[in-house]
Amino acid sequence: MIRALKFSPASRMHHGFAWVSIFCFTSVVNAAVSQSMQLQIRPQVTARCGENVTLMCNFSSLKQMDVQLIKLSLLADNKTEKCEYKNDQADGNVRCESTDKDSYQTLAMILTNIMPVSEGKYLCKVATNVGVLYNHTYVKVQDCSGSSDSFRNASHAVCSFSGIHPSGVVHWFWEDNNITNATITQQDRGQHGLYNILSTIREEEDKLNYPYKCLLWIPSLNKYLSSQEVTSSVSQKVKSSESQEGNSSETAVKLHWICIVVEILMLNFRM
Structure with a gap:
């Protein structure tokens, strides 16, 4: 026969206090970790068609940390715009550059000759040995007059x-x-x-x-x-006709004067 365990009021209070303590301790640790790390990126970037745009993902920490990943990518299906820290490369109109100085790490995505297809929300993600941070920016493309x-x-x-x-x-x-x-x-x-x-x-x-x-x-x-x-197509025809008539009359006048000059030269030659 199995007996159900029963806890006295004092025991239940003790367990409740333990859970509250664990929760508070975890919250304090998370707050301390988040305060020791910062991830900065411009919230919005507006560009004109054909311009070059640079998106900067800046990570800094008060303590030395093991940075495992910094990634910047466009959040959209079938999109290839992405960069990863210390994997500098160029792919089409996307170029990636990384810099590391003391406790500051920067990942830059350069979008050359930007077009509306590259418009959207870009997510920056940083993973370290003590936690993960996220931030994002929105890229807007305008003034494509064509x-x-x-x-x-x-x-x-x-x-x-x-x-x-x-x-x-x-x-x-x-x-x-x-x-x-x-x-x-x-x-x-x-x-x-x-x-x-x-x-x-x-x-x-x-x-x-x-x-x-x-x-x-x-x-x-x-x-x-x-x-x-x-x-109007009619007015275009009238203008075209007038232009042709004008050219014809102009040509006739030129030919008339040429004939007169030739006759004068012939008379002088005979004399």
């Missing part, structure tokens, strides 16, 4: 914006009227995280002789990033 182009014929007009970041919306205007609701816009994101936007509007007979204006609006920045005027 390029723009337009096309217009008798059936439709097109505006395109390539290599854009952040994502945008195309606004169309005819004279002072916003005609964006009559357009069809498509966009896709390329391998570098840049957006390509194509917007089309069908031509109407009463608008053929007047230019459109299309502007790229970036909601996250609350501003227009780019604009272009889509010239």
Whole structure:
């Protein structure tokens, strides 16, 4: 027959006091360890497209410690942006550099020609013989203006914006009227995280002789990033015709004067 163990009130109080003591001792030790180590990194870094960005993971300690690992990496699936302490290397647009001076260790990640694909949260992790520290920074990429182009014929007009970041919306205007609701816009994101936007509007007979204006609006920045005027195809033909006529008349005048000069020279030669 098995008897259940029973503890007296005094015994239970003794065990409770022991657990509280262990918890307090552990908390004090952890606090002392955390105060003896520091891990510093900028909380946020903002860069423009194509710039070089350096992320610094700085570790320091009041006492000599065995640093087993310092790692800086981008927290995202299928991303290769990472650096490890004392493993200096260059891989694509990522270069890693380490420095060690007394009780200070630094791990630097240099991102060259940064693109939106490298945007995100980077985690710095330090492991020593007495504990582990974590800190993070967020990298934001902006002002990727890219390029723009337009096309217009008798059936439709097109505006395109390539290599854009952040994502945008195309606004169309005819004279002072916003005609964006009559357009069809498509966009896709390329391998570098840049957006390509194509917007089309069908031509109407009463608008053929007047230019459109299309502007790229970036909601996250609350501003227009780019604009272009889509010239009327009819006016382009008129200008082209006028230019050809002007060139023809100019050529005729030149030929006329050449003939006169030749005749004068011939008369002088005969005399």
